[in-house]
Amino acid sequence: MYKELESNFFLLVKSDKNKAFQLVFDAYWETLYKQACKKIYSDDIAQDLVQDVFISLWDKIELLDAEKSVLAYLYAILRNKILKLYEKDEVRLRYAINVTAKEISSDIHSQNILLEKELKRIIDLEIERMPPRMREIYILKKEDDLSIKEIADDLSLSEQTIKNQLQSAYSRLRMRVKDYDSSLALLTIFIVNHF
Template sequence: MYEELESNFFLIVKLNKAKAFGLVFDAYWNALYKQAYKKVHCNDLAQDLVQDVFVSLWDKIELLDAERSVLAYLFAILRNKILKLYEKDEIRLRYALSVTSSASPSDVHSQNTLLEKELKAIIDIEVARMPIRMKEIYMLKKEDDLSIKQIAEDLSLSEQTVKNQLQMAYQRLRTKIKNYDSSLALLALFIAKHL
């Protein structure tokens, strides 16, 4: 089906832009959604990204290169939109850090509150992006305050597997925070352990 769609797509575009768009939408939406979800681990965000991809396609459908695969083009747009989303998260944090570092010393409590909120948001995003099993173990440890032994029993895993997954989860969080500002690493770990 995909080969037929790809080979006839540009002919269909010339005859009926809306029909060509509808065929591509029906054929490729699920594949794009799965890829987006794999990257952002959030249903609503993944759907928004895919919608944006199709808006871009609609705007440029008549300008596409006939030599290029439509699916490859859509995946390239999706990749760029995901990268822009990551950049936006980073810019938002850098702005918050610059605001907190330039505020007056009398406003230390407000700075700490803002910093904690930003760090919590970064941690929440990174937790949402974790592989399912790692996320599940991390949440059982952090939210339910279960011991490693309890988690291992509940999930029918070895204690070493639970320790390894928690270690990898902490490492991911440390790395994410260090990408923004290495001076935040210790504060982020403190917050991550106490959220």
């Protein structure tokens, strides 16, 4: 059936390009559409691809070799269009992943900056509320970076008193942040212990 159809096609191309095209379109459209659906899994995109295949056929209809199969030619065009679609989708996917990763990273960075600012404000307020001696010891340790021995010598207090005051200061800060927002608790522990 196909051999006769294709023979008629090549005869018609010379006399009536429109009829030749219609003959092949009617005979092969559904076959190509089913093939495209197997590869694409989208009816709309499969229809578009087959439409593009027939546009390509129309553009080159006079150039086809009568010795070759029209159906094989159409399959080759369809295969190439599907491959190009996959390539485009891969590029789009890589781009989407890249953009999304940057947006997520940017969002997380922005959230962390806001959390740090809020946490700093909470800690500063709690430091202001500390008893004067506790605040003084805490500031000498955290801001001036003095050792417990240096603080004890400067204030004429025992090292144990300094340790106790610092422990109480840390405890107050942890409790204050925990009461404020438990999601800040881990960040507080990190900051209090590392700054």
